[in-house]
Amino acid sequence: MKFHGNSILLVSALLIVAALMAAGCTGTTEAPPSEEQTTLTVFTAASLTGAFTDIGKAYESQNPGLKIDLVFDGSQALRTQIEQGASPDVFVSANVKHMKALEVAGFMDNETVELFVENSVAVIVPVDNPANITTLTDLANPGVKLVIGTKDVPFGSYTRQVLDKMANSSAYGAEYREAVMGNVISEETAVSSVVPKLTLGEADAAFVYKSDIKQEYRDELTRIDIPAEYNVVAQYPLGILAESQQKDAAAAFVAFVRGTDGSGILTEYGFDPIPQGQ
Known part of the structure; x- marks a missing residue:
C-alpha cells in the first residue's frame, strides 16, 4: 500500500496523540502535598x-x-x-x-x-585550677587570666554590678575591683564562648551565670558562689x-x-x- 505525503503526516500525528494519551493513562499521578509544617x-x-x-x-x-x-x-x-x-x-x-x-x-x-x-552570677574555674583560685579574693592575684562578658551583654553587665558592690564593701574595696578588672584577658559577647576558654586552658577563671555549668562540663569545672550581698539576680x-x-x-x-x-x-x-x- 502506498501512502502519500499528507497521509504519512496524518498517521504520524495520530500515533503521537495515541502515545501521549497512553502515557496519561498509565503514568503515575503526583502524590498529594504533605501537611504543611x-x-x-x-x-x-x-x-x-x-x-x-x-x-x-x-x-x-x-x-x-x-x-x-x-x-x-x-x-x-x-x-x-x-x-x-x-x-x-x-x-x-x-x-x-x-x-x-x-x-x-x-x-x-x-x-x-x-x-x-x-539566674545569678558565679565564678567558675577549671578542676585542675592552675591559678589556685579558691576564693573570690584570689581573682585579684597578679597573673590570673580572667574572662568576663562585654558591658553590653547581660552577664557582663551583671559582673560589673557585682564588682561595684564588692568595691563599696569594706571586705574588698575599690582596689580589689581594679585588680580584678586588670586581670581580664577577654571580654565575650555570649556566655557560650566562655566555658571553652576554661576547658581548653586559655583562662583561669570566669564570671558567668550559675546555670552555665552544663552537665557535660561538671567534671571539668568548679563553681565558686558569690554571696547574696554582692550578687545580682538576673x-x-x-x-x-x-x-x-x-x-x-x-x-x-x-x-x-x-x-x-x-x-x-x-x-x-x-x-x-x-x-x-x-
Whole structure:
C-alpha cells in the first residue's frame, strides 16, 4: 500500500496523540502535598542554649507538625537583629533592658511579655585550677587570666554590678575591683564562648551565670558562689513579637515553657522559674 505525503503526516500525528494519551493513562499521578509544617522562630539568649534546646525537642515531640527554630546569641545581638528587620515569633532575653527597648519601640506584643526565670552570677574555674583560685579574693592575684562578658551583654553587665558592690564593701574595696578588672584577658559577647576558654586552658577563671555549668562540663569545672550581698539576680523576660503571624502557636509554646515540663527542664539547668502571676 502506498501512502502519500499528507497521509504519512496524518498517521504520524495520530500515533503521537495515541502515545501521549497512553502515557496519561498509565503514568503515575503526583502524590498529594504533605501537611504543611508550622515553624516557630524563637530568638533566645545564649545562656539558655542547653535548656531551650531540650525544651524545643520536648515540645516538638508532643506537637507533630510543629518545628521550633531556635536562634541563640547574646540578648543585645538578638535585639539588634530585630530592630534591623529580623522577624522571629518569640524573643527570650537575659535581661529586662533589651526587652524593654523593643517594647518601647513597638516590636513586641507588650501584653505577652512576662518574666519567667531568674539566674545569678558565679565564678567558675577549671578542676585542675592552675591559678589556685579558691576564693573570690584570689581573682585579684597578679597573673590570673580572667574572662568576663562585654558591658553590653547581660552577664557582663551583671559582673560589673557585682564588682561595684564588692568595691563599696569594706571586705574588698575599690582596689580589689581594679585588680580584678586588670586581670581580664577577654571580654565575650555570649556566655557560650566562655566555658571553652576554661576547658581548653586559655583562662583561669570566669564570671558567668550559675546555670552555665552544663552537665557535660561538671567534671571539668568548679563553681565558686558569690554571696547574696554582692550578687545580682538576673531576671529573664520572654514575649511574642507584634508582627508574628503565628501568635496562637507562639502563645502555646510560651505556655509550655512556663508549664510543668518547661519549668522542670529550666530547673535542671540551674535556673529558678518564676511562678506565673508573680
